[in-house]
Amino acid sequence: MSDSITVIQVGLGALGRRLTPFLLERPSLQLVGAVDPHPDLAGRDLGEVAGLGRHLGLEIVPDLWEPFSAGQVDVALQTTVSSLSAAALQIQDLLHCGAHVVSSCEELSYPWQTEPYLAAEIDRQARAAGRAVLGVGVNPGFLMDFLPLALTAICRQVRKVTVLRYQDARARRLPFQRKIGAGLSPEQFDARKADGSLRHVGLIESMHMIASRLGWTLDRTQDTVEPIIAEQRVASDDITVEPGQAAGVRQLGLGFVSGEEKIRLDFRASLGEPDVQDTVIIDGDPPLRFTVPDGVNGDIATCALLTNAIPSIIDAEPGLRTMADLPPITWSAE
């Protein structure tokens, strides 16, 4: 159709492959390109790589510029890395080519405090290009920041924000299970924790997003990682965890204002996690406790958010945007 939005995917790892069908089923979106330089992917058909059981006639290309040479690209969906410093150059290139950028990069969700130089630079480049950039996912980007923020609208007073996200990682994609250390010995877990490859990225960003909108000046944030040790054997399709090994991770983000704990983000993800839930607790007037008893599947939710953000990013003011300063992203039948 003439008024459809043309999109490309940049990054065809586990998340990108899962995203493809979300994009295809939305009538107003037209998927016109896919980029990934990985030698196992470049040259193959996107439909095959995404496991659709059919070819899409879209060859994955190694070069970012290639899809743009074939015509207008409205929005690029970047699903590559968690680190903003690793993602920034690609974002710059996409802006330069004229695309709005919606990215799953966790550190892009609210980089104003954690990466102020890069944030300002991306913002400047986006404004110059007349395009908008958004980092979004279920967490950071929704459950532990946007949602509690939006709920405070009905509060007269807010003393503390607590979010519990307890997930059974058996329902998540394999890279996620690996990322949380499932199946590692305690020593391996500590080594991965020490080299920084294990932690879930985003708690700090979520705390800064919350604090900025609530008018709180954080004097300190804390982000601790510890293993959840299996007491009995537990297994996903791909990983078996023996008793004494790590079943996953507990990560606790704490934000302090004038020495007082004002934000508490309690993230637990393990194979067989018993107490699955997503809960937002506002200690305020009135006190609020919102809960999703069965929890939110992070892979579906992140792919949905990336897809649902596309119309919003086109309507957004140019620059670096966050979920705290965009109108609510919603699903649409269109």
Added chain:
Amino acid sequence: MSDSITVIQVGLGALGRRLTPFLLERPSLQLVGAVDPHPDLAGRDLGEVAGLGRHLGLEIVPDLWEPFSAGQVDVALQTTVSSLSAAALQIQDLLHCGAHVVSSCEELSYPWQTEPYLAAEIDRQARAAGRAVLGVGVNPGFLMDFLPLALTAICRQVRKVTVLRYQDARARRLPFQRKIGAGLSPEQFDARKADGSLRHVGLIESMHMIASRLGWTLDRTQDTVEPIIAEQRVASDDITVEPGQAAGVRQLGLGFVSGEEKIRLDFRASLGEPDVQDTVIIDGDPPLRFTVPDGVNGDIATCALLTNAIPSIIDAEPGLRTMADLPPITWSAE
């Protein structure tokens, strides 16, 4: 302080009086005027009328123009009527005086389908004045429209939106208890229902807000009102309901797309309502069920929303805005 936001209150009925302390306790806001032509109110001190137990040195004036003659007014908070046709002239005057307008007028929450002429006219006047107008409250404006919309962000597919709002009206202000028909005989209830003075205003507006963002074209909406008859005596501070009388109201809003029920807003408010809750159910992929077990007190929530909306309306683009097209309103310490 020099960068404080100057606000006036327009309407000092039960809701306006309840709102006053919310405004006073926010450091960035400066309450500079109060308007109400009611002969029982004009000339009295706002602090006394609002039950603060102290004078504020702010005399309630009958004339809308008066506070503007004393200096800049950034935002007017209108808490007068539910009907947009009754509120529109005052909104026009406030815009003409140079104020942004945040209003509790239920029909203003999403008037584009129900009052398209008035909506377009207010939008035009606001743009011409370089000011923004927002209708907001807990319902319509938050629990039955903004919140379910915002939650669909994490959905791949949405088939139906259901919201349950079951309130015990004993915790609400007296005009609300009267509005829901508490203490009426079934015959009185039917008479009030027939003359239109009983219904809770807003279900239709909420359904249109939801449908517009989800890309659904409603071919029919339905808004039915019936009494909840008391089986035993129940009383609030002000009203006693005998068995056989109405304890309150059940109002059901249904929205149909191609003949299929896609939106269901189930509003129940009665003295002694047994099953108090606020629940949003998304029949989708994934299915979602968010709940606030004790429910949300509507008076606190509406006053909080009106207060929390003030910084947002100043940053908003000129024109008629709704909760569906503003960045999330949040509480702020500032």
